[in-house]
Amino acid sequence: MTRMTxxxxxxxxxxxxxxxxxxxxxxxxxxxxxxxxxxEDIVREGDRPSESSLLLDGFAVRYKIVSNGRRQISxxxxxxDFIDLHSFLLKTMDHGVLALTTCRIALVPHTTLxxxxxxxxxxxxxxxxxxxxxxxxxxxxLTAMGRLSATxxxxxxxxxxxxxxxxxxxxxxxxxxxxxxxxxxxxxLGLSTVHVNRVLQELRKEGLIRFQxxxxxxxxxxxxxxxxxxxxxxxSLQNEDR
Amino acid sequence: MxxxxxxxxxxxxxxxxxxxxMILADGLLVAILSRVTEEQTLGGQAQVxxxxxxxxxxxxxxxxxxxxxxxxxxxxxxxxVRARLEAGFSPS
Numbered sequence: 001m002t003r004m005t006x007x008x009x010x011x012x013x014x015x016x017x018x019x020x021x022x023x024x025x026x027x028x029x030x031x032x033x034x035x036x037x038x039x040e041d042i043v044r045e046g047d048r049p050s051e052s053s054l055l056l057d058g059f060a061v062r063y064k065i066v067s068n069g070r071r072q073i074s075x076x077x078x079x080x081d082f083i084d085l086h087s088f089l090l091k092t093m094d095h096g097v098l099a100l101t102t103c104r105i106a107l108v109p110h111t112t113l114x115x116x117x118x119x120x121x122x123x124x125x126x127x128x129x130x131x132x133x134x135x136x137x138x139x140x141x142l143t144a145m146g147r148l149s150a151t152x153x154x155x156x157x158x159x160x161x162x163x164x165x166x167x168x169x170x171x172x173x174x175x176x177x178x179x180x181x182x183x184x185x186x187x188x189l190g191l192s193t194v195h196v197n198r199v200l201q202e203l204r205k206e207g208l209i210r211f212q213x214x215x216x217x218x219x220x221x222x223x224x225x226x227x228x229x230x231x232x233x234x235x236s237l238q239n240e241d242r
Numbered sequence: 243m244x245x246x247x248x249x250x251x252x253x254x255x256x257x258x259x260x261x262x263x264m265i266l267a268d269g270l271l272v273a274i275l276s277r278v279t280e281e282q283t284l285g286g287q288a289q290v291x292x293x294x295x296x297x298x299x300x301x302x303x304x305x306x307x308x309x310x311x312x313x314x315x316x317x318x319x320x321x322x323v324r325a326r327l328e329a330g331f332s333p334s
Binding site for chain 1 (some may be wrong): 281
């Protein structure tokens with residue numbers, strides 16, 4: 001089972017040490033593993049899940065549909081993300097979660113989460129931290145959406161995704177696999193496909209990134225960060241007592 | 243019905259100039275279109291090449307239409323402009 005929860009453990013251990021008992025509790029919390037095909041909903045708006053989904057492999061997005069079928073993606077999830085941990089307490093989903101690629105998902109029953117909160121105070125704080133970081137990412141995205149130029153916004157998103165993937169062992173050097181279409185990037189950044197193409201072109205031309213199919217390579221991390229006005233504070237990457 | 247007129251204009255995009263049109267309604271500028279190729283809309287879900295709404299004003303402005311559309315041809319853009327002018331400032 002270690003293999004299954006591994007990305008979440010990696011993600012949490014980046015921020016604080018976990019005891020063996022805590023790691024075991026996380027590993028044993030998984031009741032089953034589910035495969036969701038690309039473009040299928042993992043959870044739908046209005047659902048009342050009795051289990052939370054932990055993403056083991058693949059990419060997923062939180063989204064809402066507004067009038068005219070237009071979609072806003074409000075979060076991109078990578079392996080190790082506890083996609084709907086909050087449904088444990090919020091009960092009714094106010095948005096949907098969609099699989100962008102084939103996703104392998106570990107299901108953790110809410111009853112088990114309740115037991116963890118009863119028995120493991122530090123692990124409970126770490127799961128709390130997990131949702132706090134989700135909240136911090138939302139704040140950062142909101143700021144970028146409202147106040148950064150389209151090019152800076154794209155650079156910011158790329159910096160964030162690269163770090164988040166690297167943290168869970170999904171980077172090979174300066175390269176990560178990013179199976180996200182330009183239309184999906186547009187729905188994330190609130191841009192038209194034409195603008196998505198233009199800003200990617202600009203970042204390429206400046207020698208900051210390279211796309212080869214789904215493989216994204218960071219060519220100049222320092223300048224990319226500067227263009228995207230990116231500082232990683234909001235990701236709470238430092239390891240300390242929590 | 244408002245008189246819609248078109249004036250050709252070159253628009254600076256991607257460091258170079260591309261073909262474009264200014265669309266005027268009763269002499270007032272309401273939209274600027276630029277020519278986009280299939281490559282420039284790569285990965286999109288809708289229209290692959292055509293005329294991109296580069297900028298819109300009044301009821302054709304971006305505050306009214308968050309994602310600028312790509313039109314198959316200029317006639318389609320004019321139909322859209324007429325619809326927007328008719329709808330006024332209610333969101334589409």
